[in-house]
Amino acid sequence: MDPLIERLAALQVSSLCDADKGLAVIDPQIHAMVPGSRLAGPAFPVVAHDDHLPLLVALRLAEPGSVLVVATDGHRRAVSGELFATEALRRGLAGIVIDGYCRDVAGLRALGLPVYARGSTPMAGSTRDAGTFGGPILIGGVEVTAGDLVVGDDDGLVISPPERLAAALPTAEEIERAEQALLRGMAAGRSLPEMTNLDEHLAALAEHRETALRFTV
Missing domain, CATH: 3.50.30.40 (Ribonuclease E inhibitor RraA/RraA-like)
Known part of the structure; x- marks a missing residue:
């Protein structure tokens, strides 16, 4: 293949x-x-x-x-x-x-x-x-x-x-690795919000600053 x-x-x-x-x-x-x-x-x-x-x-x-x-x-x-x-x-x-x-x-x-x-x-x-x-x-x-x-x-x-999908592939693979880490964290008892920058992201939105929700695991 x-x-x-x-x-x-x-x-x-x-x-x-x-x-x-x-x-x-x-x-x-x-x-x-x-x-x-x-x-x-x-x-x-x-x-x-x-x-x-x-x-x-x-x-x-x-x-x-x-x-x-x-x-x-x-x-x-x-x-x-x-x-x-x-x-x-x-x-x-x-x-x-x-x-x-x-x-x-x-x-x-x-x-x-x-x-x-x-x-x-x-x-x-x-x-x-x-x-x-x-x-x-x-x-x-x-x-x-x-x-x-x-x-x-x-x-x-x-x-x-093919070239466009090839360009997206490394990021997509990293996304899946991060999601697996989140699932492992929740299985171990951690909450999903605490494994993100949720509070920082909400504060930035309220102040109209550039921001992005990120995983922190």
């Missing part, structure tokens, strides 16, 4: 967002259909309009480790389900993200491959339009180009060029 992707996969998406407040966050209506999902990988953009043929083609074209990122442009039929997720897992893909709908939720959850969608519907589309691939596409309010990195967990998804 690429070292950058490996490090991203170990992080919470919230930590990346804390490290870079300008990261492109996908519309939270596109959510994990499989609880406990965590994914990181390069985007393979797909356009599929009420037709799941593009997904079948994409499953053959996408490189192992990649994430199928599917724009349906507001169409309402399922474009992926258990069979496609099983093939994605067999081919070593990292997951599937759909700005639209999937189906076979019970099967997806049993399978465990990360799948994100706006929801589920039992009605699938046709198999008459081969779709388009490679992007750029718009998904959940974010423009996605082939090679952008997708990082997701139960909190949601961010998609960004």
